[in-house]
Amino acid sequence: MQLRVENLHVSYDQIRALHGVSFSIDAGEIVCIIGANGAGKSTTLRAISRLVPADKGAGLRFEGHDLLAFAPDKVVSVLGISHVPEGRRLFGNLSVLENLQLATFARRDPQGIKRDMERVFSIFPRLLERRTQYAATLSGGEQQMLAVGRAYMTGHRMMLLDEPSMGLAPLMMLSMFEALKEINRDGTTILLVEQNARLALKFAQRGYVIENGRIVLEGSSEALLNDPEVKKAYLGG
Amino acid sequence: GEKRQATIKIGINAPITGDIPKVGEGTKYAAQMWLEGIQAAGGLQVGDKKYPVELVIEDNEAKAESAVKANTKMITEDGVLAIIGPQASKQAIPAGGVANDYQTLMISPWSTNPDTTKNRPYVFRGCFLDPFQGPVVAKFIKGEFGFSKAAVLYDVASDYPKGLAEFFKKAWEEINGPGSVVAYESFTTKDTDFSAQLTKIKDSGAEFLFTPQYYNEVALIVKQAHELGFTQPIVGSDSWGSAETVKLCGPDCYGLFFSTHYAAAGAQGATKEFIDRYQKKYGYVPDDVAALTWDSIRLVAQAIEKTGGLTGDLKKDRQAVRDQMAKIKDFAGITGNMTFTEEGDPIKCAVIVRISDKGEFEFYKQVCP
């Protein structure tokens, strides 16, 4: 059990967004969370990255550490959990290369950094082409590539991906998921949040369905893909 | 409430906060020192009664509207008999309007702008005006050194230096002919770098520099002038008359002259007594603000005493005090003898002070109008 989330409640300005979410992930798994708009998917990821505080009583453990005892930057630098945030959130005033370099702020392994950088550029050759351009001037899809690349650079024991396919062209999307699979084979656990449930379930091994801040269903991908409820609600009939 | 007018209240309108807190402090200290004396004597003797005295000190924050509010408050709420202050013309002019409207005596110890007292029978001042001091300095320099090319450096945004600079220029050109002020340079309040102006002054071939600035600027101006290789004499006005001048300026200022109300070193009589008392109490030699405030408050006290008795009706008493004030002749102040003109401006003598090689203010010469 690499990550275990128990009884997670999160509120924004007194309004509860999550009402006791619990799930767990094993090392090396690909797990996805699907759900409607505003169901609380992003909030769950944010809580794991400690970007939003969890309400009292939650239990978040990662490889035996109590996540709640870690500051957001330590979650990344010590535990190696990286996060592709919703809406890309690049540093537009830094160049593509600087965005990637900044992501290695806390890393001390020049060799590893070099290897990872090469890998990012091989997954997304477009980034290499555009490395001196300000991130703000990239096209929508290029920004999305950089967001994923940047997260990979911060470290990759586990990656939290919040709608990584958004704005990507079909071909690009395929190659990105291919690359993610490969990254996963090299030992990175992946927690994926997607609107596009079919895509997510095809990619993942297991899935959770979240509704109004609660996990309502879980199961293997095939099971969920064939579940009539899921089909009706999330797979577009 | 007439019955309750058992104490005499005197208002102090001072810039305790704001840009010039030092001025406010001098005002407050001088007034409090005076009050102590009165309290020790058991009150102020007016006619056959001894009245306790109370000071109402209001902060005007060195702002016009606050000075106006403070005056209104002291007059209408606190029921003061007379007001000392505000010091700077920017506050004294509008505040004077209020005092005049309410027919209450106000004396500004330090404001040199003619507008402060102009057409205001209830407003007086305790210092001499620029039209007097300007020529005093001009004549003194001509007589002492025989120079004919002058330079002036002043703060254009501040009332006092600007007025004095203008009158000095006029007087100097009357003596030496037009164009004899070869450099007439200005800066703005709070500036600290005068190198460009001083370079221009040096370049103009002026034989001396007149700078009617406050002590903190004096130190900077004199030092910078010397650093730029300007070795001619630098002359100042009464605003130099603070112990701080020498403290801040150091040996750079030794040997320079300025005109003022009194010389601290070698002062005699009441003046010396005042300086000693003040220094003992507050730990530093009083500056011109304190001295002028001291004189002003004593003037007011004298005017009150001369009424020969208070009726308890504030309006009548205020009128009486103002009338007595206008009548005062040859008041022996520590900053010189005073008599008021029609406008409420004093006629008094100036002294020229030399900063000795020990850094003391030495009496050099007296100049009377």
Add this chain to the structure above:
Amino acid sequence: MSLLQVEDMTHFFGGLRAVSGYRLSIAAGEIRGLIGPNGAGKTTIFNLITGIHTPTKGSIRLENRSLIGLRPHQIAARGLGRTFQNMLLWRHMTVLEHVKLAHYAQLKYGLAGAFFGTRLCRAEEERVEENAHRLLETFDVARFAHQNVTQLPYGVQRRVEMARAMATRPKILFLDEPTAGMTPEELVQMIGIIRQIHSEFKVAILLIEHRLKFVMELCQRIQTLVFGEVIAEGTPEEIKNNPQVIEAYLGKEEVA
């Protein structure tokens, strides 16, 4: 007779040629699609036509009047409505205010009217409010009317943005990835909404989208852009089977 006519439009960012020799002609009431790989220059084309960038070269004519040199708000007022890829909403305004403000160019009162709250001003405000409510109904966001946009779920924000664009009374509506971040379910709903506004307001639509289901279902004609140049144009069927498009954009195996 075409409504919008773009001829030979070319644009450079520094040394990068983002769009070259682009042509487009849309007739009233058409629904057109624009697809292409990431960074092909699709958004740039929108920005050029709506006046946010000025093309290095080329002509853009709406109802036979040139748009070059006009300010974006003038172009918008002439009948070019749009949404943004990254959704540019006004953070501190409510949903209703968004839609009301988009009536700006239609307001009949002037500054004096606004200052003194004249009768004309009040009448106009009422009309605008009514109209806004109607649009909110159309886009199924009426229940959020008085909420601040930032707190709304992503999909709702997208619909608010579209309602806002419709409030400018466009003759042509430009939609930049309108379904990004939407669930498949919402995608279906969105198709319905777009059909509805298309028939109700008789508006021509040009849309950029990576969700093929959406494009193929809605568009009558589709252009495919690669590296700033149109490599193929035709009906959805034609595009789907065009080998060049498959090679550069779709990939062999269709996703989603």
Add this chain to the structure above:
Amino acid sequence: MGGSDLNQPMLKPVLIKRLRDFFAPVPALAWLAGILCAVLIEYQWGDALAVALYLPKVPPLFGATLVLKQPLLFPWAMLFVCLVYGVPIVLIGRLTAGPANRAAAALGRMPVWVSVLLHLLLLYIALHIWTETSDYRLQVAKLIMIAVMLTLSLNVINGYMGEFSCSHPGFMALGAYMASVFSLLLFKADRVFGAPVLPEAWGPYFFPLALAAGGMAAALGALVVAIPSFRTRGDYLAIISLAFMFIVKSAIENIDAIGGPRGLGGQPHWSTLPAVFAGMSLCIWIINNFVRSTLGKALNAVRDNETAAEAMTVNTRRTKMVAFLFGAFWAGVAGGFYAHEVRHVTPGGFGIQNLAEVLAMVYFGGLNSVVGSIVGAVSISFLSEILKPLLLYKWIVIPLILILVMIFRPTGLIAFRDFDPRRIVGPRR
């Protein structure tokens, strides 16, 4: 989770809710009646009551000035305030709620302005009686109203349009000087301009013209900031506006015809209570109308996202121009009032210190909010008046209060709120 845990925070809301329910049916009209009653009581019996309560005089600012100066008298002053204001306002307000509601409903059938004017008239009468007893009060009230105008006009630019404009003291100076020149030149014999052109007695009737001239001058000056705002914004525009402020100050210093650095004095005392009150009411009314209209909401759109505004047909240049000129106009008018109240203006009086003050009022009161600006201007002016006895420490206490407010309410006390005059003057329930 114990029961007490839940109860504790509940207690206060219950009390507040009870109170709120109790006063909910009281319309503005009834409150005004109560206030009117209170000021009349004070006017009639205030002095006698004050004497009975060991107070030297009727406390001018609700006794607040006494807290620091004579703390022993403060409880008595509080008692005085309770007796004279608290009890009558609450009682009469609550008791007349019924008839007042009916009256308000009746008024509601007429055009709004009738009702609004009536309320304003009542408020004015109350204010007039209140200030009758003390000239100090009167002056404080007038200066506060001038501050309200200034704050509100700055909020248009800084709050509604979201630019950080630093030029307000400059606008105010332009207005103050222009209005002064107008009145001195035409109606007053003075040192700078000599004999008046028109008879002095006509003067007060031309005061609105003088103010408008001041406002226009400020608006004209605002062009210097408005035009660059087409191409730049944020910090860069802040610098432009700051430069503008320095330029205005320096320019006035260099024009000897209007007194140069020594200032311009002797303005007639035309800023009377009715004049200032009318000016402020007009200012609030017009600004409130504007920011609530769709045309005015364009300001917010320009602030939140200019590109989107343009794409939604909003003419952003016009909007910016209007905001700057409009804001400057009212700052100029406020300057005109100021000049005719203090009756001496110097260029040095419109500097960084003023800027800091008015900025504090805007951000303390609340961004993007008419109500907030009023609250901000009133509370900061009031605080700064009553804390004067603290001398130097006043300037440590006030900033501390402000910092605390900003920390707990980062957009200010009452942000993002305009008001609907209809709702205010209308009946309750």
Add this chain to the structure above:
Amino acid sequence: MAFFMQNVINALQWGSFYALIALGYSMVYSILMLFNFTHGDIFMTGAYIGLGVATALLALVAALGWSLPGWLLLVATIIISMFITSLLGVLVERVGYRPLRSAPRASAAITGLMIGIILEYGNLALLGTQRLSFPELIQTTTYSVGSVYFTNKKIFIVVVALLLMVGLHQFIQKSRWGMAMRAMSYDFPIVPLMGVSLNLIAPLTFAIGSALAAAGGILYGMAYPVLDPFMGILLGWKSFVAAILGGRGSILGAALAGFLLGFIEIFTTMVFPSTFRDLIAYSIILLILTFRPYGFFGQAHSTQLRL
């Protein structure tokens, strides 16, 4: 010619103060995207701390009976004061800015303004109203070439300003700390996802900015040895002008604009009657910004997020 050269030297010295303060300003300002109105007052406090440290050092040296060279004392004073002032900067960050990190920038600017006022009046309450003069740690030596005069202090000041400018520029542009600071200015909530602690970067920025202000304050005290609690206000605002004239986020730009501002002020005085100085100097600045709306090195829209 000598007249002109003399003014060039004057402008270099005067400009170097604007540059120095603008540097520190620009650190905090461009990094946290905050109008840091406290900076002028931190500069003032730095000068006072410098004065305190210098006086204490002089007393200590005298008490121990050592005779140390003046420059050693000066360097010691600068270092110690920079350290103490940087602690003050950290405190200011903690109290005035951290709680407002997600508030509108203008609100944080207002708290900054307020902290500034507290520093001014706190100083006044603590030290009284008299002005203090800065002790002479090194003897002023005046050199002259022809009739152009300059002092050892002036050279020292200009050199220090230039060195700091270059050093800081490298730091911000090249080091990962600098990168993190720039990133923070763009979108701070997401910075922790890069493994960077906000609560480390922000205080660090304030500390460096404040240390620079202290250095500026001490050098200023050497050149203009009259200290008063309000000395930082005008200088602070003007450096704010310089920092932004240079272009947001550009350290080099800020320093160059600082020098430029010095040159504009000195040369307008040189050419025009000095009463017109502010009028002309600020008109020039207004014109520059009207025609270069994003300063010298500022980026216009290119770094705002794409549409």
